[in-house]
Amino acid sequence: MNLRHPSIPCVALALALSACAPESSSESECAEPLYAGKATDEAWRAMVDARKKPQDSSRAVTLVSPSEGEVYPADATPPVWQWSSLSASVARPPSTRSLAAWLGELLLPSAHAHLPPYTGDLYWVEVSTPGGKCPVVQVLTSEVSWQLDATSWAELGKSSGKDLTVQVTSAHLVQNRVTEGPYSLATPRTFRRGAQ
Numbered sequence: 001m002n003l004r005h006p007s008i009p010c011v012a013l014a015l016a017l018s019a020c021a022p023e024s025s026s027e028s029e030c031a032e033p034l035y036a037g038k039a040t041d042e043a044w045r046a047m048v049d050a051r052k053k054p055q056d057s058s059r060a061v062t063l064v065s066p067s068e069g070e071v072y073p074a075d076a077t078p079p080v081w082q083w084s085s086l087s088a089s090v091a092r093p094p095s096t097r098s099l100a101a102w103l104g105e106l107l108l109p110s111a112h113a114h115l116p117p118y119t120g121d122l123y124w125v126e127v128s129t130p131g132g133k134c135p136v137v138q139v140l141t142s143e144v145s146w147q148l149d150a151t152s153w154a155e156l157g158k159s160s161g162k163d164l165t166v167q168v169t170s171a172h173l174v175q176n177r178v179t180e181g182p183y184s185l186a187t188p189r190t191f192r193r194g195a196q
């Protein structure tokens with residue numbers, strides 16, 4: 001039996017193609033969210049990965065607005081949605097690098113992401129239509145409120161007269177790794193934009 005080892009160019013091509021292959025998760029088929037506060041795309045990827053865990057609503061945010069069943073008039077200005085978080089009040093030890101990690105970085109530097117790693121609470125707000133595959137609009141933020149921008153509000157206006165749901169998923173990250181959560185509302189909040 002004559003076995004041939006693949007040539008180096010073939011192996012390199014196979015690795016390059018596998019790195020470009022699309023992800024299989026449904027989140028990869030949807031657009032990235034808007035980013036607000038100190039949220040980054042690397043932190044969003046961590047939140048996407050954490051979604052594989054079972055849903056937990058034990059420390060979900062308390063959504064202040066919109067209220068359940070709220071109907072915004074067709075000519076309403078973009079609202080500010082707010083929530084409060086139980087996890088934001090939890091005392092956590094400060095995040096520090098170990099001496100070994102610091103020395104290791106001096107001896108063998110590693111590649112860094114294009115933005116500093118995020119540490120803190122994050123909130124992923126998604127507005128969807130029932131049965132919709134992807135959110136209509138979404139934001140990832142480190143703030144406990146979201147002032148909807150005119151573009152997002154106009155996008156929601158395309159679903160006027162229909163039920164829309166708001167889901168807020170929260171988590172605590174340390175250096176872009178989810179260490180607590182994710183926590184989601186047990187029942188997403190329903191609201192409508194009035195028909196024109």
